[in-house]
Amino acid sequence: QQKVQQSPESLIVPEGGMASLNCTFSDRNSQYFWWYRQHSGEGPKALMSIFSNGDKKEGRFTAHLNKASLYVSLHIKDSQPSDSALYFCAVNYAQGLTFGLGTRVSVFP
Amino acid sequence: EAAVTQSPRNKVTVTGGNVTLSCRQTNSHNYMYWYRQDTGHGLRLIHYSYGAGNLQIGDVPDGYKATRTTQEDFFLLLELASPSQTSLYFCASSGTIYEQYFGPGTRLTVL
Numbered sequence: 388q389q390k391v392q393q394s395p396e397s398l399i400v401p402e403g404g405m406a407s408l409n410c411t412f413s414d415r416n417s418q419y420f421w422w423y424r425q426h427s428g429e430g431p432k433a434l435m436s437i438f439s440n441g442d443k444k445e446g447r448f449t450a451h452l453n454k455a456s457l458y459v460s461l462h463i464k465d466s467q468p469s470d471s472a473l474y475f476c477a478v479n480y481a482q483g484l485t486f487g488l489g490t491r492v493s494v495f496p
Numbered sequence: 497e498a499a500v501t502q503s504p505r506n507k508v509t510v511t512g513g514n515v516t517l518s519c520r521q522t523n524s525h526n527y528m529y530w531y532r533q534d535t536g537h538g539l540r541l542i543h544y545s546y547g548a549g550n551l552q553i554g555d556v557p558d559g560y561k562a563t564r565t566t567q568e569d570f571f572l573l574l575e576l577a578s579p580s581q582t583s584l585y586f587c588a589s590s591g592t593i594y595e596q597y598f599g600p601g602t603r604l605t606v607l
Contacts, residue, residue: 430598479594487538
């Protein structure tokens, strides 16, 4: 069964700073990788996907994928208080997506 | 944007009670999912469905039944609720098996 591990568990970032989130997965056949974000009191929402090795940038968010190293990351540039949330890495498997336990990001002014 | 609604938003029941959680999506998605979210365990898949009348077992199905009555409606049933089922439950839908749209969640407390 696919295993997805995230680090760190929590992250405190100053406003305007960079947040870096890490994710490793176990199945070398995985093809599709997502980052989801969950604000307090809400359901998770897809933030961005990455399917090919390398970097993908969407605004202040950059995802990086290295399938050979079983590694995916998310970097948040110029962090804002509204970025404070729980971030999940999700990786495809037969039944859909396996989610990591999440990284809680707190951005302080 | 895809819309998924859940009801009730909060539910308190007693041990042994019957509970039905409802989910509706209005985007004609084929796939629907039920997850539970618990601190230290993340999001865990309970049951899912490919379409009306179809049911598939997820990773943590014990103590739960599900029914997909229409393309839009997916229900999660707890027939003999136990305190271990106290959790935050999310329904999600997807047009493919990858990008999932989540509802706002139902917080269930079993006393």
